[in-house]
Amino acid sequence: MSLGSRLRPVLGLLPPGRGLLVAVSGGQDSLCLLKLLVDLVPERGWRLHVGHLDHRWRPGSERDARRVAALCNVWGVPFHLGIARTPPAGEAAARAWRYCWLEQIARGLALERVVTGHTLSDRAETVLFNLLRGSGGAGLGSLDWDRSLGGGVRLVRPLLGISRAETGAFCLAHDLPVCIDESNANVTFRRNRIRLELMPYLREHFNPMVEQTLARTGEILHAESELLESLLDGHWHSLVQDGRLHRNTLAALPLALQRRAVRRWLSVELGKQPSFEHIAAVLGCLNTPNRTRTSPLAHGLLVEVQGEWLGLVGG
Ligand SMILES: Nc1ncnc2c1ncn2[C@@H]1O[C@H](COP(=O)(O)OP(=O)(O)OP(=O)(O)O)[C@@H](O)[C@H]1O
Incomplete structure (x- = not known):
């Protein structure tokens, strides 16, 4: 089944005619996402925009921005660039800056959704990452399809059912100009060690479908966590004053x-x-x-x- 057809069941998260700000780093996942969405515009009537953030973490980072901008130009999608005044100190700061910038741009353009290219592989890795940190159900199920970003904007991740291997194959088949982030190969980062060392080990020695299995665990725990949070909502009023x-x-x-x-x-x-x-x-x-x-x-x-x-x- 094509990736376009695989996306159909989750299109309810992106209703027709809505304004979408697609977060495109230039890597294979977000380029795949952008191409899939661009192809669906005639049918869905979305107002698509692209946001790219340059963290200025490495010399030449503006090249990625130029590549994404050029592609947007070819596909006729408005492109917005955020450049860090000073490079964020670490992943958590970078993430906070990205989401804050994306939400502001989306609000300024009256776009209802920010859309990211997180995949099933990211979800599986998040489960492992948080499990090793000692998280409970909320942390293990934290990467989900749809959540509020604040300011009336929602964050949607339509590729959560699609693996990184599949987005890679898609980009190759469509000859998309994927930007390679060399820091992804740096195994001093715990996340990269999970992706490059732990996951292949688990796949080979424990379960060839380990990504799918862990992603499903994330899905189950997210729903259970939502249930517990809503039960807690019912008590909150009498609990806290x-x-x-x-x-x-x-x-x-x-x-x-x-x-x-x-x-x-x-x-x-x-x-x-x-x-x-x-x-x-x-x-x-x-x-x-x-x-x-x-x-x-x-x-x-x-x-x-x-x-x-x-x-x-x-x-
Ligand atoms: N520099 C960027 N510019 C625009 N979008 C980005 C950028 N970096 C990441 N994104 C968006 O976030 C998605 C996930 O990227 P990545 O896995 O690198 O981030 P992460 O920090 O692990 O994610 P999370 O924010 O959930 O922790 C990408 O597919 C893309 O949509």
Whole structure:
């Protein structure tokens, strides 16, 4: 079956006539995505735009931008370029900058969707990456088809059912000018080691379909995580008041929801994801005497028992 036909079942995420900002790095996944979408424009009537970000991480990075711009010119798709003023320090900063820029451009052009070229292979690698870091279901299922990017813009990943091997073959068959990112071969990055060393090992020695299997695990865990989050939503109102957590309400929840509640509460109050140890420390205060305190969690803040409530105080 062609990749175009494989995409059909998920086209509901990209309704006809909508404005789409396609994030194109110039690599094989996003070029494949762009070509598939361009071919569908006559039928779907989308208003397509392309966004490319130059991190300025390596000399000559502007070459990738020129290549993508040239292709957009040939295909008649408006091209937008974001250039980092100073190169982002690391992957996480780069990702935050990319999504923030893409959302702003999309909003400025009144485009409802940002579309990225994440594949089934990315999803499988994310499951492994987060498993090795010790994530729970939310982290393992974090890469999904569709989520809010903020500002009324949604982030859609239509290639999550298609592997990197397939996007590579597609680009070859259509003679697309794929940009090679040499940093992808650098195995000092943990993600690259998973892709280049761990995944081939697992494929050879454990399961030839390991990518598909892990991607499916990600899909299952995402749905289960959504269910738990919606159950938590139902309790939130009685759990949290004025930034404090109600101890007895928390204690009455099943352990899985207790952990999620504390995780959500601390993420909001601390502005960062808490560790498992922090969550356990807070749950350790469920039956302790008044004024019991945890050790400091972050930014010099710790959790204190305040009668019926758990609150954050400076250490
Ligand atoms: N420099 C870029 N310019 C435009 N889009 C990009 C750029 N880098 C990545 N993207 C978009 O993000 C997709 C995923 O890229 P990549 O796997 O390198 O990012 P990631 O950081 O691993 O993803 P995530 O943001 O989920 O962590 C690409 O297919 C593309 O759509």
